[in-house]
Amino acid sequence: MADHHLPGHPPVPLTVRRSARARRISLRISQLDGRVTLTMPNGVPERHALEFAAEKEDWIRSHLEARQSNESVNIGSTIPVEGVELRVEVGTGRNVAVKADVVLVPVNSAPRRLERFLKELARDRLADASDFYSARLGRSYSRISIRDTRSRWGSCSAQGGLMYSWRLILAPPPVLRYVAAHEVAHLNEMNHSQAFWDLVEDIHGPYFQQRQWLRDEGASLHRYRFDG
Missing domain, CATH: 3.30.2010.10 (Metalloproteases ("zincins"), catalytic domain)
Structure with missing residues (x-):
């Protein structure tokens, strides 16, 4: 497995891997972390996979832009708990507590x-x-x-x-x-x-x-x- 980049602004990291079971070059964008992976059969030159990615650049970038960015949770954030959106606020007790539409968290090490x-x-x-x-x-x-x-x-x-x-x-x-x-x-x-x-x-x-x-x-x- 090798790491490359698709040139441009910004450059897009590419992971190139070989698979004995692959019959053609394939491209996958992880819905979890946005990782772009190129899989190609053994014996195919790596440059062919990179050329394939370059041809698909517009598609790759449009999908990456559509993904939701990661969100760091801290005091003031909103997060779903059992499907209900709750606002994270500072609590006065030692323990985390859910009350109405808020989740109360001790201020020290609140995210953890x-x-x-x-x-x-x-x-x-x-x-x-x-x-x-x-x-x-x-x-x-x-x-x-x-x-x-x-x-x-x-x-x-x-x-x-x-x-x-x-x-x-x-x-x-x-x-x-x-x-x-x-x-x-x-x-x-x-x-x-x-x-x-x-x-x-x-x-x-x-x-x-x-x-x-x-x-x-x-x-x-x-x-x-x-x-x-």
Whole structure:
């Protein structure tokens, strides 16, 4: 894998990678972080991939401009919590608290304290949802872990371990519950066959709206940064 730049103002970073399975040069822009990746078959000169990117420059730049920029969360910011936009304000207590349309955060290390609060809230909500759907399924899971994954919202291991992105706590509750039902269903069906989707609907009910919300809006949950 090599790093290059598409010339211009500003220059666009390009990641060029080879793949034995690739049959042609392909271009992908990550909806999560805007990374531009060129994938090309083995044996194809690298310059061909760079020429391909140059031909697609207008398309690349238009897509990058359309992406939402990252937002550093701090006092005065607005952030969705369980799908509700809350304003971050200074609280007088030691703990983070949600009241009406605000989230109150101790002024010292406010972004980190808020991030920790959201992760703990996500664990609670996802554990409750996982317990609910596993009871409906009649199958228990072994453990739950919460991470900040960028490529998936959840996963289920062969050993019955469930993993979720804590950023699901930013989405509306029905979306979080759908992801929990999706991963719990994998306890029985470790695939995405029709039998799997039938099982998701059996324990969750209709899920099209929640799945579509993640496709349309999910990338925006990754724009919030807590390193201020």
